[in-house]
Amino acid sequence: xDTLKLMALDAQDLEIISxxxxxxxxxxxxxxxxxxxxxxxxxxxxxxxxxxxDGKTGTPDKKTNERRRAVIGFxxxxxxxxxxxxxTDTDAVLSLLALRFEPAGxxxxxxxxxxxxxxxxxxxxxxxxxxxxxxxxGAWETAFRPHHPES
Numbered sequence: 001x002d003t004l005k006l007m008a009l010d011a012q013d014l015e016i017i018s019x020x021x022x023x024x025x026x027x028x029x030x031x032x033x034x035x036x037x038x039x040x041x042x043x044x045x046x047x048x049x050x051x052x053x054d055g056k057t058g059t060p061d062k063k064t065n066e067r068r069r070a071v072i073g074f075x076x077x078x079x080x081x082x083x084x085x086x087x088t089d090t091d092a093v094l095s096l097l098a099l100r101f102e103p104a105g106x107x108x109x110x111x112x113x114x115x116x117x118x119x120x121x122x123x124x125x126x127x128x129x130x131x132x133x134x135x136x137x138g139a140w141e142t143a144f145r146p147h148h149p150e151s
Contacts (some may be wrong), residue, residue: 003135004050004070010129011101014112017133018099021072023047023146029090031122033080040074040124042114044096047146048139065145069137074112075130084120094120101129 008014021044030043048066085092095117103110108128113121 003068004133005135006133008129008131008133014099014101014129014131017072017131020049020133021046021070021096022049022098024070024072024096025093026096027090028085028087028092028094031087033077038075038077038127040077040080042072042074042096043136044070044072046070046135047142065142066139067142068135068139070133070135073132073134074124074126075132076127077124078127079125081123081125082121083123084116084118094118099131 004020006013006017006020008017024044024046026042026044031041033040045067048068051066085094096114097117098115100113100115101110102113109126112124112126112129112131114124115121
């Protein structure tokens with residue numbers, strides 16, 4: 001079984017999950033927030049970056065481009081803001097670029113940002129970092145491989 005299940009409880013863990021969900025795509029209808037439980041969830045089709053490098057040589061493997069259905073769960077969320085897209089356009093497709101955390105001060109609380117393409121953002125105010133990523137379905141092949149220019 002090659003499904004991914006990860007959990008982040010600090011900023012370093014969050015960087016690992018961010019790398020795995022870079023270039024994930026999702027529809028606005030795949031966003032849910034339950035204020036009573038403090039849970040924000042996102043159903044995404046993530047690009048399977050961990051299969052793009054040949055494990056033997058470390059070189060890019062151009063034959064393997066896959067996506068997988070996954071859920072990203074954010075816990076201990078106290079409020080949610082979104083900028084740069086319409087939450088009523090449920091068919092809109094968004095692309096997740098990164099997850100970032102900005103602490104509010106000395107404590108574990110702060111703002112966890114979901115940085116999206118097109119200058120859009122979802123900002124989660126959290127008591128602390130508690131994020132789970134879990135693949136929920138099989139992989140499918142995709143011809144498109146996200147490309148990031150060298151900086």
